[in-house]
Amino acid sequence: MDTIGVVVNPIAGMGGRVGLKGTDGKLAEARRRGATPRAPDRATEALDALFQRRPDLTVYTAAGEMGADQVRAVGYEPTVVYDPEVNSEGDTTADDTRAAVEAFLERGVDLVLFVGGDGTAVDVAEVLTAYEDESEGENDNESGEESKRTPMLGVPAGVKVYSSVFGVSPTEAGRIAAEFERVEPREVNDIDEAAYREGEVRAELKAVVPVPVAEQLQASKQLASGSVDSLARGFAREVEPGTTYVFGPGSTVGAIESELGIDASPLGVDVWRARSTEETNADGQDGHLLARDASESEILEVLAEPIVIVVSPIGGQGFVFGRGNHQISPAVIDRARDVEIVASDEKLDGLDSLRVDTDDERIDDSLRGWQKVRTGRFTTRLVQIV
Structure with missing residues (x-):
């Protein structure tokens, strides 16, 4: 050339x-x-x-x-x-x-x-x-x-x-x-x-x-995924009282939100806080939706520790951050105690590894390595973020 x-x-x-x-x-x-x-x-x-x-x-x-x-x-x-x-x-x-x-x-x-x-x-x-x-x-x-x-x-x-x-x-x-x-x-x-x-x-x-042609060329996004009902039920059972959850876009995370009774934005980012042990459950809800379909600034405005980010990789590509969820920015990730990755076995079977592309190399480096991915009600897999 x-x-x-x-x-x-x-x-x-x-x-x-x-x-x-x-x-x-x-x-x-x-x-x-x-x-x-x-x-x-x-x-x-x-x-x-x-x-x-x-x-x-x-x-x-x-x-x-x-x-x-x-x-x-x-x-x-x-x-x-x-x-x-x-x-x-x-x-x-x-x-x-x-x-x-x-x-x-x-x-x-x-x-x-x-x-x-x-x-x-x-x-x-x-x-x-x-x-x-x-x-x-x-x-x-x-x-x-x-x-x-x-x-x-x-x-x-x-x-x-x-x-x-x-x-x-x-x-x-x-x-x-x-x-x-x-x-x-x-x-x-x-x-x-x-x-x-x-x-x-x-x-x-x-x-x-x-x-x-190169190994570092991304694949087309897969639009289909398998059932994640058991994954959603397992995650919902283990929600920590008093914790703020930042839910990323996509059907897998959306299934978890549905299980929790959250009016989710299917392709947006939602912020939800689980009811603390001191709060009464008079309204029958397990928590409070703090922001729906939120921008980066709206997310940062309502965050309260402890904070857990919940995301699912894009099928066929494996991106956890940097594709379709830019609202979960480096500033948001920096505030989080944990990042929970969820995906069906079917989605993971089509991926050799996971990827991040946040515009912040320090954040990307902190996320790289072997990560636990929840695949079902009781099951997890170790997948490498490269």
Whole structure:
């Protein structure tokens, strides 16, 4: 590989910690809630890993926060091939991403490295596919040879990262971009954010594209899981009086909340405090819901020690933190006494290990190692977080 195109979606992931489960159509609300960009920093992390291994690359990119700023920050002198026309709020759009990728392809780049989430992946894939179709048509008129398909690779920065075109972390994405030797077809998936905010996952296959092959490439998210009823019953029986529980998103944790009589937000984060031994049970409830579908700031506002975080890994990927639960931020994790991981045996059988990607290396390091995962009413398994 001699040339690479780099494009950054500067607003990717801004809706995560403020509880919006995405940024599509919600940027103004995300900013009102105090959201800050995370994509530029993750872009710099990936590009630094790339530069350390391949400082000789020719880098094409878009101006400003769409790539040039981060590319220069790590030591490259990029060739800017697209200058976005920002909207009235000073933001770039999906059209800018597509235009930048088109400019890369016109210059024959060997790889498109993008920073964002599934929506950005769809934008990039659509341009690559359209360009490929056009090139194939031209080849049919000349030599009849099949066109070379330009691969793409994602640096994870979005709230939703369901596709299998991303590195497991920004650093790994940079390493893969520098060292890959072959590619293979991978899926680009996206979900309906409006339905997602209402607790329903509607995933759709958008494209199959060539992606660099590496062990540190995440899989597509699995949407199905086995029964967790016995797991939920066992967990509910062992709830500690007077303890604050931060329940992450997903059906496995949702089953526990249901067992406790909590009006859960299926894909949000809820905070619930178990009734202490001194409290009466006059209302028939085992505890009190302190925050439902909460943002990071709302979680921090109601936390009271002792604190236990309850999460389930994403099927097919194994992420415990950093995919779909950004509200449980490093600041929240720092406050917790324990992190309880729950999953069905079926989900764990499809995983070699678990992963974390919190944007805080100190927190990630503290979570790594062998962890006990509850799989049933009385059963647990040891699984390594890497």
